[in-house]
Amino acid sequence: MASTAELSDSNEQHPIRALATADLSYQWGPGQPTLTFPDLSLPLGQHLFLRGASGSGKSTLLSLLSGMLTPDAGTVRILGSQLDRLGAGQRDRFRANHIGVIFQQFNLVPYLTAEANVTLPCRLSAQRRDATDPEPIHEAHRLLTALAIPQSCWHRKVTQLSIGQQQRIAAARALIGGPSLILADEPTSALDSDNRDRFLDLLLTLAEARNTSVVFVSHDRALAQHFDHQVELEGAAS
Numbered sequence: 001m002a003s004t005a006e007l008s009d010s011n012e013q014h015p016i017r018a019l020a021t022a023d024l025s026y027q028w029g030p031g032q033p034t035l036t037f038p039d040l041s042l043p044l045g046q047h048l049f050l051r052g053a054s055g056s057g058k059s060t061l062l063s064l065l066s067g068m069l070t071p072d073a074g075t076v077r078i079l080g081s082q083l084d085r086l087g088a089g090q091r092d093r094f095r096a097n098h099i100g101v102i103f104q105q106f107n108l109v110p111y112l113t114a115e116a117n118v119t120l121p122c123r124l125s126a127q128r129r130d131a132t133d134p135e136p137i138h139e140a141h142r143l144l145t146a147l148a149i150p151q152s153c154w155h156r157k158v159t160q161l162s163i164g165q166q167q168r169i170a171a172a173r174a175l176i177g178g179p180s181l182i183l184a185d186e187p188t189s190a191l192d193s194d195n196r197d198r199f200l201d202l203l204l205t206l207a208e209a210r211n212t213s214v215v216f217v218s219h220d221r222a223l224a225q226h227f228d229h230q231v232e233l234e235g236a237a238s
């Protein structure tokens, strides 16, 4: 859960949302097109599918939602906190506490075991560590089991595992400690359709059990049916 100070805009008329954006735009540099984004609003625990052609700005939007980038204009509220008003260090802490990220290339730490990769967020966030029961390692084992990673793989370096296994380890790392929001950037692109559907089912089932919202980016329309909401990005305005 977010701290009281962070949830400053909560009241009965405006319940806390997993995310809410308004009038967002971002330009990567001078002479680059300005990316503009539709306003988003997602209730806690619900899931959003973001699609759009290559280059339409899906990854850029996820970076704005995670606070890795700050917008040139507009606002990003995550769990009631206005991210673009926080300093860089505060944004990093907020992300570590409240957001799980699954990157396109997974970004696992190659020299760490599967198990150590999954528990990593609990070393960066006392809040996520304290949310595990009784210890991070126990939740890591429960998640690895639920995500069908055989016990024989838990102590192996992630580089020795298959792409599908690495993807499920990245999902376990995002889920550990029950963050309120998971941002997933096209993590199924390397999978065949059976494995892609199985992965998505597992991710959403585990997220629902924790009341975690998922924002999932893909260009694959077939996945939209799994989500409460979908939004299409249209690309640069200029």
Ligand SMILES: Nc1ncnc2c1ncn2[C@@H]1O[C@H](COP(=O)(O)OP(=O)(O)OP(=O)(O)O)[C@@H](O)[C@H]1O
Binding pocket: 028, 029, 032, 035, 052, 053, 054, 055, 056, 057, 058, 059, 060, 061, 219
């Ligand atoms: N690091 C960067 N530096 C400069 N321009 C960038 C950078 N990252 C993205 N862009 C530009 O921003 C625009 C949107 O890119 P983005 O990666 O957000 O799109 P996307 O919809 O996620 O694409 P894809 O589906 O191919 O991953 C593109 O025109 C891209 O060239």
